[in-house]
Amino acid sequence: MQAILSIEWMKVKKYRTFWILSALFLFMLPAWNYGLKNGVLKVGGNGVNILNQVYSYSYVWENIGYWTSLFVVFLSVLVIILTTNEYQFKTNRQNVIDGWSRLQFFHAKWGMVVVLSLLTTLYVFINGVVFAAAGGSMSGFPGHIEKLFYTFVLTLNYFSFSLLLAFIFKRSGITIGIFFLYSMFVETLLKSLLNWKLSSNPGNFLPLQCSDELLPFPLMDMLKTIAKMQSETNNAYYVIASFVWIIIYYLISRRLLLKSDW
Amino acid sequence: MENILSINNISKSYGPVRALNDVSFEVPPGSVFGILGPNGSGKTTLLGILLDVLQADAGTYSWFNNPASSESRRQIGSLLETPNFYHYLSAVDNLKIAAAIKQRGHNDINNVLEKVNLLQRKDSKFQTYSLGMKQRLAIASALLGNPRVLVFDEPTNGLDPAGIAEIRDLIRQLNSEGITIVMASHLLDEVEKVCTHVAILKRGQLLLSGPVNETLRSEDQIEVSAMNLDHLKQVIASMPGIKDIKPVNGSLLLSCDNNILPEQVNKYCIDNSIVLSHLAMKKKSLETKFMELTNN
Incomplete structure (x- = not known):
């Protein structure tokens, strides 16, 4: 696996798009949270700012985790481009012709997705520590550190979903379009329909939504806690649902790559 | 091996x-x-x-x-x-x-x-x-x-x-x-x-x-011509070893068995009272052979 990943690294380390999209994510996440922390970003009036959030333990993880779940689309686009590039350049064929098995090519991409999720989680961790320290309070560490694990689950779900779409559609434009259409509109619609028609919120268990449920908008979470309305569904179910979906993406894409012509 | x-x-x-x-x-x-x-x-x-x-x-x-x-x-x-x-x-x-x-x-x-x-x-x-x-x-x-x-x-x-x-x-x-x-x-x-x-x-x-x-062995062909082409064609057709005769631009293109040489064709014609005005050995091009193979 190490040899495979080092080859994936050779493919991206001199690729400008890789660095630009990564830089956008690396910059946007702290910049946005900085804006929130200092009240530059506001929604509301009369001294009320519903975006105002607490950046001390133990809330820092869920705040940054939530915003990560939005900015992570930069990296999803990156996963899509890196994968569809192989089809566009036909280098997927060349890798196999040169001596990889199809499965090695497949696992190279999955390895990339896992590493990217781990690095994103590490970056969120560093941001959390820095923001909490800047707030002057080091007490309470690590706080709700399980939310950091949820961030990992969410990024892994988003990246592997993007990977599946890239394997299916093979062209970057259409794959990115479908990714945004699904994640922003189709799933929201489906979720609302399902939850409206059926009891016990099955819509929350849709592919990306189950991970989104782990990191809801922070204010909502606090309100729920205050009102003792904490959703009956335990987060453990959402973690399990996320991993079930990830395994499903893996199995579908594996079958697709092993059985079809390249 | x-x-x-x-x-x-x-x-x-x-x-x-x-x-x-x-x-x-x-x-x-x-x-x-x-x-x-x-x-x-x-x-x-x-x-x-x-x-x-x-x-x-x-x-x-x-x-x-x-x-x-x-x-x-x-x-x-x-x-x-x-x-x-x-x-x-x-x-x-x-x-x-x-x-x-x-x-x-x-x-x-x-x-x-x-x-x-x-x-x-x-x-x-x-x-x-x-x-x-x-x-x-x-x-x-x-x-x-x-x-x-x-x-x-x-x-x-x-x-x-x-x-x-x-x-x-x-x-x-x-x-x-x-x-x-x-x-x-x-x-x-x-x-x-x-x-x-x-x-x-x-x-x-x-x-x-x-x-x-x-x-892809190339077959040899022999090109012949005479004053009276029709007569030549009749005579040549009776020569053993000749497989095919094709009229091309005022001469005849002969496909023959490999052991047939131009001098044998010449001798056969003289024996049959025909004087050839043209006699040439032609290599059938591989191109032609390839086209024959790949066309119906």
């Missing part, structure tokens, strides 16, 4: 189109094996199957008498259809990736670039290359790590005449070093010049395969 490659009853369809139909042949070691056929005859499909980028519907193949595996592919240098490289990387960086996948070191990268005359441009990005340079880089990539076998699909595509001659010389030279070469081509000339063995494909059917000097 073991065969480099054995192909057994491979078939493949794209929907209703039969791209390959029950194709079998064997590639002996040390040969330059040409897969010859017109456009759309299934050459690239066949090579794609042999390199595991396409799935056969039926049939098997083996490299080096072993079932196909990624390990055997690492001993094969291939150029399939188009040069496939990362557009944003330089030639050297692309070859480093290929070498890493082949599990070879980087030390022969400069060597192979030198062989295809790309050393000066080795740090330029692939996307800045001309078609011919891309093709050369693909050949360089195939040469990485001293492969036992080279598989080339239309290796001279996009090259200028000098480039074509260079690649031909390179192929001959590599073959003389003991490397077996399998190449697909629609250019009969190319196959005739460099190949020792040939398989001819037409619409997915294998028409024939074997050593070039047996399968």
